[in-house]
Amino acid sequence: MKKIKWTILTFVILFSIGAAFATRPQHYQTLYWNNGSQYLAAGVMGLNYVCESSASICTYSYSGGVYTPYMTGASYTPIALTTEKAKPKPTEKKGN
Amino acid sequence: MLKRQVVLECIAALLILLFLYASVSKFLDFKRFIDEMNNQPLPNSWTHFLVWGIPFLEIAISAALLFEYTRLLAFYASIVLMTLFTIYAIVILAHFFPYIPCSCGGVIRKLTWPQHLVLNLFYVALSVLGLILQRSQNLKSIFITKNKHSFV
Numbered sequence: 154m155k156k157i158k159w160t161i162l163t164f165v166i167l168f169s170i171g172a173a174f175a176t177r178p179q180h181y182q183t184l185y186w187n188n189g190s191q192y193l194a195a196g197v198m199g200l201n202y203v204c205e206s207s208a209s210i211c212t213y214s215y216s217g218g219v220y221t222p223y224m225t226g227a228s229y230t231p232i233a234l235t236t237e238k239a240k241p242k243p244t245e246k247k248g249n
Numbered sequence: 250m251l252k253r254q255v256v257l258e259c260i261a262a263l264l265i266l267l268f269l270y271a272s273v274s275k276f277l278d279f280k281r282f283i284d285e286m287n288n289q290p291l292p293n294s295w296t297h298f299l300v301w302g303i304p305f306l307e308i309a310i311s312a313a314l315l316f317e318y319t320r321l322l323a324f325y326a327s328i329v330l331m332t333l334f335t336i337y338a339i340v341i342l343a344h345f346f347p348y349i350p351c352s353c354g355g356v357i358r359k360l361t362w363p364q365h366l367v368l369n370l371f372y373v374a375l376s377v378l379g380l381i382l383q384r385s386q387n388l389k390s391i392f393i394t395k396n397k398h399s400f401v
Contacts, residue, residue, distance in 0.1 A: 165265050200287065205348050
């Protein structure tokens, strides 16, 4: 019984790690959003914008002259339009 | 006895599959995980704690599920963690926050929030079943050990 148990658990561990590697997304890169007419730099997620749940595309990655959907199932929303309390703006640096 | 043991091993295997896959995925694309955590309607000051705490906890539960003597604790931890995830999904779906973030940060990125909720509930139920079976097995083991000693 113990031998079977450890065989199954070893398989499960290897399968989990293998699946995580297999489904790993592309390397992180600069992201863009489409305002309807052009692609603009998205900024920092959670600071400059959030991806709200919707059937749209929130951000795109850019490679070889082609914009590819990166964060799908969401729409791009600048932080200022959501809530000040939940997502505070980054504080400005004070002068010397 | 054997049947219960097999069911227990299957439950442990399913939980390990979920937690290990989830944690390794997060570490493999850590930058994206930080972004996705910032995208949640929670204070950004929590991000640092959550991005390290959640995967670490998931790996710890997976490791504890492997061994007989830590499995009971692992089932308790699994129930707590999965219940917290479930409550969070319910809160999101109840429009408690000013906006609904994309569910892109989950284990399976293609799942919607209701689907995440169902998956979480399934794993809570699985953890509870595992806990019940493990407790009864532990009690039986104690009873057998005590009886053995009383005959000596």
